[in-house]
Amino acid sequence: MHLTHLNYGLWILTTALEVLACSLAYRRGLYRSLPFFTAYLTLMVAATGFLWFVYRAFGFGSWIAYDAGWITHAILLAARGLAVGELCLRLLRSYPGIWALAWRILLAVSFLFLLHAGVESASQPYWLGTFVLALDRDLELAATGVLIALLLIGRYYTLQMDLLERRIAAGLCVMSVIIVVTNALLFQAAVAHPSSWLGYHAWLAHAQIWWNSAQAVASACVLSVWAVALWTPIPAKRAVPVLLPASTYRELSPAINFRLRAMNARLTELLKS
Secondary structure: OOOOHHHHHHHHHHHHHHHHHHHHHHHOOHHHHOHHHHHHHHHHHHHHHHHHHHHHHHOOOOHHHHHHHHHHHHHHHHHHHHHHHHHHHHHHOOOHHHHHHHHHHHHHHHHHHHHHHHHHHOOOOOHHHHHHHHHHHHHHHHHHHHHHHHHHHHHHOOOOOOHHHHHHHHHHHHHHHHHHHHHHHHHHHHHHOOOOHHHHHHHHHHHHHHHHHHHHHHHHHHHHHHHHHHHOOOOOOOOOOOOOOHHHHHHHHHHHHHHHHHHHHHHHHHHHO
8 A cells, every 4th residue: 555646735734834834833932932832843843753764664564554553653652742731821820729620531531532432442453543533533532621621711811812723723623623524434344344364454545635735734723823823922920810819709699500500490491391
């Protein structure tokens, strides 16, 4: 199995954009404010170079290339998850109580998705590929929800989030949506495919061509947005918002609790109807 001219063209384009975005991130000193996102960009460049070497040395359809592709994909998945968590921390770090609840929820959800992916892929003919696909699908779906909530909460509550952070969050969200859709289609097709080892491997190598192409197009678009955002100097560090005294929150809490109880009663009525 060989890559098509379209695959090579998209690979060259995304590689150039990865190098550009990564170079601009280091030039602008983004590693000081968003180290995990900068590490994610760095790993994207490193993974592309590593896979290029593996494909040239062993061939795109080889077992070594197959394993290398899924392992690097899993590493990038973990790095992207840390970048999403970093954006949440950047927005909520001035509110330690909310952040303490948020990171525990994110950690619990990630563990449940990890367990679900392991169970769902245990009976498949090649466990590594289907495991990474299932985990990628689930975690990216969660990341999509988190990023959309992050953008909406920041806008609704006027939490300070600069243009670069919004573009990074929006880019990660778009990438997650594309990954969820393509992974869901590929995973369902993989589960339904006959479980012959040789036939499965040959089929999946063909399926990866369109899968890689779809994700490469999404990556190219997102990397272009990030490169444009990083082309201008990063704004100065914003001031930490000043919170109201604790006595003020104690005075407001009865009214807030009343509104929460009213909303809960309304939701209960809606569910019963």
